[in-house]
Structures are given as structure tokens and as C-alpha cells.
Amino acid sequence: MEFPVYLGAASAFRMTFTKFETIPLEEDGMDVNYLEKKLDELNKNGLINRVKFIYTVPNFHNPAGVTMSLEKRKRLIEIAEKYDILILEDDPYGMLRFEGEHLPSLYKLAGPDRVVLLNTFSKILTPGLRIGIIVGRADIVRKATLAKQAADLCSPSLNQRIAARYLERYDLFEQLKPGIELYRKKKDVMIKALEENFADIKGAKWVNPQGGLFIWLTLPEGFDTMEMFEIAKEKKIYYIPGEAFTIDDGKSSSMRLSFCLPPEEKIVEGVKRLREVVEEYGKKKGLI
Amino acid sequence: MEFPVYLGAASAFRMTFTKFETIPLEEDGMDVNYLEKKLDELNKNGLINRVKFIYTVPNFHNPAGVTMSLEKRKRLIEIAEKYDILILEDDPYGMLRFEGEHLPSLYKLAGPDRVVLLNTFSKILTPGLRIGIIVGRADIVRKATLAKQAADLCSPSLNQRIAARYLERYDLFEQLKPGIELYRKKKDVMIKALEENFADIKGAKWVNPQGGLFIWLTLPEGFDTMEMFEIAKEKKIYYIPGEAFTIDDGKSSSMRLSFCLPPEEKIVEGVKRLREVVEEYGKKKGLI
Numbered sequence: 001m002e003f004p005v006y007l008g009a010a011s012a013f014r015m016t017f018t019k020f021e022t023i024p025l026e027e028d029g030m031d032v033n034y035l036e037k038k039l040d041e042l043n044k045n046g047l048i049n050r051v052k053f054i055y056t057v058p059n060f061h062n063p064a065g066v067t068m069s070l071e072k073r074k075r076l077i078e079i080a081e082k083y084d085i086l087i088l089e090d091d092p093y094g095m096l097r098f099e100g101e102h103l104p105s106l107y108k109l110a111g112p113d114r115v116v117l118l119n120t121f122s123k124i125l126t127p128g129l130r131i132g133i134i135v136g137r138a139d140i141v142r143k144a145t146l147a148k149q150a151a152d153l154c155s156p157s158l159n160q161r162i163a164a165r166y167l168e169r170y171d172l173f174e175q176l177k178p179g180i181e182l183y184r185k186k187k188d189v190m191i192k193a194l195e196e197n198f199a200d201i202k203g204a205k206w207v208n209p210q211g212g213l214f215i216w217l218t219l220p221e222g223f224d225t226m227e228m229f230e231i232a233k234e235k236k237i238y239y240i241p242g243e244a245f246t247i248d249d250g251k252s253s254s255m256r257l258s259f260c261l262p263p264e265e266k267i268v269e270g271v272k273r274l275r276e277v278v279e280e281y282g283k284k285k286g287l288i
Numbered sequence: 289m290e291f292p293v294y295l296g297a298a299s300a301f302r303m304t305f306t307k308f309e310t311i312p313l314e315e316d317g318m319d320v321n322y323l324e325k326k327l328d329e330l331n332k333n334g335l336i337n338r339v340k341f342i343y344t345v346p347n348f349h350n351p352a353g354v355t356m357s358l359e360k361r362k363r364l365i366e367i368a369e370k371y372d373i374l375i376l377e378d379d380p381y382g383m384l385r386f387e388g389e390h391l392p393s394l395y396k397l398a399g400p401d402r403v404v405l406l407n408t409f410s411k412i413l414t415p416g417l418r419i420g421i422i423v424g425r426a427d428i429v430r431k432a433t434l435a436k437q438a439a440d441l442c443s444p445s446l447n448q449r450i451a452a453r454y455l456e457r458y459d460l461f462e463q464l465k466p467g468i469e470l471y472r473k474k475k476d477v478m479i480k481a482l483e484e485n486f487a488d489i490k491g492a493k494w495v496n497p498q499g500g501l502f503i504w505l506t507l508p509e510g511f512d513t514m515e516m517f518e519i520a521k522e523k524k525i526y527y528i529p530g531e532a533f534t535i536d537d538g539k540s541s542s543m544r545l546s547f548c549l550p551p552e553e554k555i556v557e558g559v560k561r562l563r564e565v566v567e568e569y570g571k572k573k574g575l576i
Contacts, residue, residue: 150299
């Protein structure tokens with residue numbers, strides 16, 4: 001799994017698996033060299049068969065906001081083929097691109113023998129439906145269907161029909177355009193606010209995402225965003241501490257910010273207050 | 289688990305557990321003496337801690353159609369208390385009683401320290417919603433919620449709201465009355481048809497359920513209802529072979545019949561054709 005990890009996937013995987021290897025994310029996606037080294041090592045130790053799949057959120061990663069470059073997508077596929085490992089490609093945000101060029105999915109590049117593609121209606125129609133999409137080799141999808149049936153007798157037919165009728169009647173891409181434009185504007189407002197309020201904090205950095213819903217803000221070393229959250233709450237600032245995106249609840253100096261719900265003026269005010277939070281906590285701890 | 293087992297529960301449990309002990313069902317519910325003997329035996333062998341819970345469908349069991357008597361409910365609770373084992377009471381059909389007196393739930397009799405009660409809107413509102421109900425001790429329900437969240441981020445809020453609004457606006461018990469009356473009539477039609485068509489087959493027997501959706505029909509020894517299903521399909525008769533309600537796909541001379549969907553005349557015609565199926569298969573196999 002990429003690190004920071006998408007916590008929903010981690011929770012789901014934990015129901016079946018006990019051990020996870022995390023691969024750092026870089027600005028252009030998963031550190032594929034690290035991945036290859038890690039797999040080489042597992043192979044040398046005779047543990048390569050324990051690797052069930054490589055899980056990745058290639059577009060506008062949750063929470064990291066980064067997107068995997070085309071070059072890295074190709075490298076990732078090469079590495080997966082070298083060790084015959086399945087790639088689980090989770091792409092809930094791919095359709096929410098504000099800028100830059102659409103990149104082909106791993107599924108499109110490598111096909112169903114190498115990649116299982118997951119998607120959802122949660123970010124492009126409505127989150128309350130809870131209808132997911134799986135695209136892959138027939139035998140794998142069949143197994144997933146059986147597991148889903150065993151778990152809950154499958155997703156509600158009402159919800160599946162709502163999603164199906166929507167796709168029949170509307171052009172989803174057209175319908176999404178105003179939403180994407182709205183998110184893009186809000187993202188720009190938050191990035192501008194971060195530049196105005198955090199540029200002078202040495203060691204603070206953030207990712208400017210090309211799409212999706214999240215900005216990943218990292219504070220200088222020594223900051224513990226979980227501990228800092230107490231101060232944030234007092235100032236009515238809510239973020240998700242980076243600790244939530246670790247496998248072992250490790251301390252983190254990062255946090256996930258979301259720009260999709262609040263109106264623009266609240267984003268501006270929120271980032272300003274977040275700066276106050278950081279200053280208060282940083283001074284108390286002698287960090288800035 | 290009671291035998292025959294409810295297959296949906298068996299599938300769900302199989303995702304976590306590998307070993308099941310089945311307790312035979314009698315006309316008045318689980319054979320509690322058998323249960324006690326089995327638990328005594330496990331206790332003697334130092335295996336009692338492996339027993340995670342006792343799963344029961346006390347009302348109008350699926351597929352067996354039987355209902356646990358009040359006396360047995362009390363005995364079951366005693367036995368569970370003796371070995372400090374949790375009871376998982378699954379009651380999807382309890383509100384669909386046609387005749388006889390309503391019996392108190394195990395949960396009502398023993399309380400949340402001993403029993404977790406499961407229910408669903410599937411049989412009393414609409415099956416497509418897939419909204420379940422859990423009633424139990426706060427810490428157990430909390431754990432179930434966390435597991436559900438890990439599995440699928442919880443049931444769709446849309447569906448939960450539909451169910452909640454329905455309960456707010458309507459008297460569920462009143463709304464159910466016409467449905468119960470409809471099912472009762474259809475059940476009576478099927479029981480009468482079984483008496484007319486199967487009374488002369490020695491060894492054939494069936495349960496006359498006081499509620500719910502199913503009749504469990506058992507044919508004389510030697511019948512394999514899975515094998516017989518091929519002949520049934522030719523005559524456009526569909527039942528669920530008893531094999532589906534075993535843990536190990538064991539052969540079965542029983543089958544589950546459902547009377548809820550077809551109109552009365554089709555029930556009459558269906559049972560008549562089922563008799564033909566049984567005769568054809570029975571003669572071919574030298575069983576009748």
C-alpha cells in the first residue's frame with residue numbers, strides 16, 4: 001500500500017490480512033524504486049508468495065493528493081509482471097480532474113490479467129448510495145461477487161437501479177462539469193490561502209492536486225497533528241490528522257485538508273485560523 | 289447452528305469461522321438436549337472456549353419452518369448461561385405470524401448480556417433496502433458497527449432514511465396485516481395441496497408453519513432432492529434442494545418450498561406437478 005494509506009482500504013484489508021508493506025508516495029506517485037527493492041528483498045527471503053496484491057490510488061490520492069505519472073504507471077506494471085503480482089487500482093477520484101492531462105488507467109495499460117480496477121459512485125453521483133464498481137477478469141469478479149454475497153447478500157437493488165437509470169438518462173461527464181469547476185475554484189482558493197499563510201513556515205509543504213478532494217499539508221518535523229488537534233478544535237478547525245493514515249497509528253506531522261464542502265470565504269478563514277493553531281502549538285512545543 | 293442451516297448466515301460465518309457444530313431442529317425448535325450434550329462434550333475436551341456463539345432462528349425457521357417453544361427458549365438460555373456463551377438470535381420472520389400466540393424473544397427473556405438480536409426490514413418492508421437491525425449490549429453493537437464500517441463504510445444512508453421515515457409515518461404492524469393475511473391464505477393452500485398430493489407417500493412429511501415464508505418438505509429416505517431437481521426443472525418446478533442448507537453440501541431428501549410469491553392457483557398446480565416429479569424420480573430410483 002502507498003503511504004500515507006487510504007484508511008478505508010486499510011480497514012477493509014485488516015479484516016483479512018495482518019501484515020502490510022507501505023511504499024512511500026512521491027509527488028509523481030508511488031516510489032516504484034522502493035517498491036521494487038522491497039519486492040526483491042521479499043523474494044530473496046522466500047516471502048514473495050505472501051504478497052497478495054499491490055494496492056494503489058493512482059489519481060489524486062486520498063489523502064496525499066498526488067497523481068502517478070505515466071512513466072511510473074508503466075514501471076509499476078513492469079514490476080508487477082516481474083513478480084506476477086496483481087495490481088488493485090482504486091480510482092474514486094479520476095473523473096474529478098481540474099487541470100492537466102487525463103492519464104490512462106493501469107487497467108487500460110496492462111489489461112485484466114494484471115489489474116483489477118475499482119470505482120464508485122460516491123464522488124461522482126452521491127455518497128449515500130454506496131454502490132461500487134469492479135472491473136476485472138471474469139473469474140476474479142466472480143469471486144468478489146461471491147464474497148459480497150456472503151457478506152451482505154449484495155448491494156441494495158434499489159441503489160443499483162438508481163445508479164443505472166442515472167447513467168442511462170444523463171451524460172455523467174457533462175453532469176460532472178459544474179461540480180469539477182466548483183471544486184477547482186475552491187482548491188485554488190485553499191492553495192492561495194496556504195501560500196499566504198504557510199509560505200514563511202520553514203519545512204511546511206503541501207501538494208497542489210490536479211483533481212480530487214484533498215490537500216495534504218505537512219508541517220515541520222516535530223509537529224504532532226493528532227496532539228495539535230485539541231487546539232484546532234478550540235478554534236473550530238477540523239482536519240484529519242496524518243496518524244489516521246498510518247497502519248500502526250504512528251505519529252505524523254501531516255494532515256488532510258478538504259476543500260469540497262465549505263464556501264470560499266470559510267476556506268480563507270479556515271486556513272487563517274489553522275495558521276494560528278500551528279503557531280500556538282509550535283510555540284508551545286518550541287518548534288517555531 | 290440449527291440444522292438445516294440458514295445458508296445466508298452460514299456463508300457470512302464462513303468468512304471468519306471454519307468449524308460449525310449443527311444442532312438438529314425438532315418440531316418445537318432446536319434439540320436443546322442435543323445442544324447440551326454437545327457442549328458438555330466440548331467442555332470435557334477443553335474446547336468450550338472455541339464456541340463463539342449459538343446461532344438460532346427461533347421463529348418460523350428458514351428453511352425448516354419450525355418455531356422454538358417457550359419451554360425450549362428458557363432451556364436454551366439456561367444452557368447458554370451454564371457455559372457463558374452468547375446467543376445470536378436472528379428473527380427476520382417473527383412479525384409474520386399467521387396463527388398461534390406470539391412468543392417472547394430470547395433477547396426479551398435473557399437480556400443483552402446473553403443475547404444479541406438481529407432483525408431486518410427485508411421481510412416486512414422491502415427486500416431491496418438491505419437494512420438490518422442489531423439490538424444488544426452497547427459494546428457488542430459498537431464492535432459490529434466498526435466491522436460494518438470496515439467492510440463497506442456502513443449501510444447506505446438513503447436506505448436507512450427510507451426505513452426510518454416509514455417507521456415514523458406508518459404503523460408497521462397495521463401495514464403488515466394485509467400481507468400476513470395474504471401469506472396465511474397461501475400457506476393454507478399449499479398445506480392443503482400437500483395433504484392432497486403427498487399424504488399417500490409413506491415417509492413424506494412437512495411442517496405446517498405458524499408464520500414466515502417457507503414450508504420444509506421431507507421425502508422418504510433415499511430421495512436426493514438435488515438430483516431430482518433436474519426433473520423438476522423440466523416440469524418448471526423450482527424448489528431449493530435441502531443440500532443448500534447443509535454445511536458440507538451433504539445429500540438431502542428435503543426441500544424448501546416458498547408460498548409467498550405465486551398466486552393460489554399456481555401453488556395448487558405447482559404442488560401437483562411436484563408430486564409428478566417425486567413419482568417420476570421415485571420410480572426411476574426404485575424408491576416408491
